[in-house]
Amino acid sequence: MAEAVTIDKEYQTAPDNRDLSHIPGADGLPYIGKGLKFIFSLDTLAQQHYDKFGEVSRVRALNQAWLMVLGADNWQRILLDREKNFSTKKGYESSLGDFYPDGLLLRDHDEHKLQRRLLQKAFKTQAMKGYITQMTPVLQRKIAAVDVSQPCLFGPMVKDALLDVGAKIFIGMDVENDDTARLNKAFVDINHGLLAQVKFDIPGTSFGRGKRGMRALHSFFRDEIPLRRKGSAEDMFSHMCREQQDDGRYFDDWDVIANAAFLLFAAHDTTTSTLNSIMMYTTAHPEWQEKMRAEVEALAKDELDYDDLDKLVVIDRVFHEAIRLVPPAPIGTRRTIRECEMGGYTIPANTKVFIPFPFNHRDPRYWTEPLRFDPDRFSPERQEHKNHPFCYHPFGGGAHKCIGMHFAAMLVKVFMFHFLKHYRYRTPEDYQPKLQWAPLPKPTKLPLLLERI
Numbered sequence: 001m002a003e004a005v006t007i008d009k010e011y012q013t014a015p016d017n018r019d020l021s022h023i024p025g026a027d028g029l030p031y032i033g034k035g036l037k038f039i040f041s042l043d044t045l046a047q048q049h050y051d052k053f054g055e056v057s058r059v060r061a062l063n064q065a066w067l068m069v070l071g072a073d074n075w076q077r078i079l080l081d082r083e084k085n086f087s088t089k090k091g092y093e094s095s096l097g098d099f100y101p102d103g104l105l106l107r108d109h110d111e112h113k114l115q116r117r118l119l120q121k122a123f124k125t126q127a128m129k130g131y132i133t134q135m136t137p138v139l140q141r142k143i144a145a146v147d148v149s150q151p152c153l154f155g156p157m158v159k160d161a162l163l164d165v166g167a168k169i170f171i172g173m174d175v176e177n178d179d180t181a182r183l184n185k186a187f188v189d190i191n192h193g194l195l196a197q198v199k200f201d202i203p204g205t206s207f208g209r210g211k212r213g214m215r216a217l218h219s220f221f222r223d224e225i226p227l228r229r230k231g232s233a234e235d236m237f238s239h240m241c242r243e244q245q246d247d248g249r250y251f252d253d254w255d256v257i258a259n260a261a262f263l264l265f266a267a268h269d270t271t272t273s274t275l276n277s278i279m280m281y282t283t284a285h286p287e288w289q290e291k292m293r294a295e296v297e298a299l300a301k302d303e304l305d306y307d308d309l310d311k312l313v314v315i316d317r318v319f320h321e322a323i324r325l326v327p328p329a330p331i332g333t334r335r336t337i338r339e340c341e342m343g344g345y346t347i348p349a350n351t352k353v354f355i356p357f358p359f360n361h362r363d364p365r366y367w368t369e370p371l372r373f374d375p376d377r378f379s380p381e382r383q384e385h386k387n388h389p390f391c392y393h394p395f396g397g398g399a400h401k402c403i404g405m406h407f408a409a410m411l412v413k414v415f416m417f418h419f420l421k422h423y424r425y426r427t428p429e430d431y432q433p434k435l436q437w438a439p440l441p442k443p444t445k446l447p448l449l450l451e452r453i
């Protein structure tokens with residue numbers, strides 16, 4: 001049996017280690033370091049570090065020293081973390097802590113295990129069957145309403161559609177309702193606030209607007225908790241309100257609030273990014289658009305049932321190939337709890353570690369022609385994603401593995417099913433997609449010319 005590892009919580013208040021001078025690497029420009037490369041060329045930054053320094057190197061961004069770790073073996077060690085050397089909470093606190101305090105990624109070890117239970121019922125098959133029924137009319141309405149007389153900017157369109165899906169499925173709100181619009185705005189303000197470099201909670205700044213949005217969202221959740229506990233609504237938030245601990249007590253209100261807010265965040269931009277990437281690749285490779293449409297037509301149905309999802313094997317392969325090339329959460333972060341070894345180097349305690357997902361997803365040791373869009377690499381005959389347990393990890397792995405991965409696949413399939421039924425799509429002749437990696441990856445603009453079917 002594995003020996004239990006005792007963890008002294010002092011690591012939670014210790015400052016970051018800023019000295020990685022014994023590890024080879026590149027510091028970049030004063031203050032911003034390699035920050036711009038994180039945003040615009042994360043994939044090449046990782047490759048350059050690998051070519052020059054190997055799998056473990058030092059990098060600076062926004063005055064912070066990071067250990068960049070590449071390679072499926074190293075990732076396996078960090079994500080599974082059998083020795084409890086890494087804190088996820090301290091990895092994400094500086095980026096998410098101001099707006100998503102106590103979200104699930106900001107909890108470690110036993111505390112994390114308990115909090116994850118709060119969410120589990122919301123992702124059981126029974127609940128998922130309810131969500132597909134609820135999301136279908138929302139998506140059908142949004143997709144049918146697209147104006148085809150001019151190029152449709154896909155990014156804003158899909159973001160708006162998924163905000164409405166979120167309001168319905170996550171919070172149980174009616175879509176055409178003033179409160180929904182108010183909550184959607186609060187949520188958008190929070191996510192703008194997350195990106196602010198000047199962090200003063202004062203009116204008129206994006207940080208201040210974000211904080212106001214956060215307070216509004218929290219107070220909405222707080223007021224609703226007693227009502228949801230008495231009711232039997234089937235949205236995710238209501239499931240979480242009714243979840244109980246082993247002794248039959250409900251979880252604390254704050255735990256429900258913190259987890260509900262974080263769930264909205266974790267779900268929204270990632271699925272928006274995924275659909276953007278699918279569109280980017282299937283406009284560049286129209287044969288895959290036709291293969292997906294043929295599959296949709298072969299089902300000969302107007303709406304998808306939960307049991308139909310497994311029949312959409314082509315859309316499934318396109319989904320995985322799009323998020324292999326452009327992982328929607330492209331960077332994972334951790335902080336070391338104690339001194340440990342990585343890639344032959346001694347890594348001091350409290351060192352921030354970052355893992356650029358695109359590197360393993362494009363590593364030629366595991367993938368044939370890794371830069372090529374080739375969904376069939378996920379076919380049962382090829383299964384390239386199984387060449388190493390951690391060469392493909394868009395949803396992470398270990399204790400913090402994405403709890404919403406099946407929901408994400410379902411949402412993408414339902415969206416694509418209805419979009420393909422309604423429209424044939426392409427980009428203007430002169431359109432050249434340009435990928436931006438941060439805050440979450442997406443092609444800039446992505447105008448679609450739509451032809452109604």
Ligand code: HEM
Nearest residue numbers: 104105266267270328329332394395396400402403404408
């Ligand atoms: C394609 C879409 C998505 C991708 C690529 C994605 C990716 C990820 C990744 C990589 C992590 C782990 C991060 C780490 O360990 O550092 C994660 C965690 C998480 N995701 Fe997702 N996600 C997606 C969609 C969703 C959706 C739709 C939901 C909710 C409905 C969701 C909820 C969560 C939550 C709550 C966590 C934290 C889990 C924990 O700490 O135990 N995600 N996701």
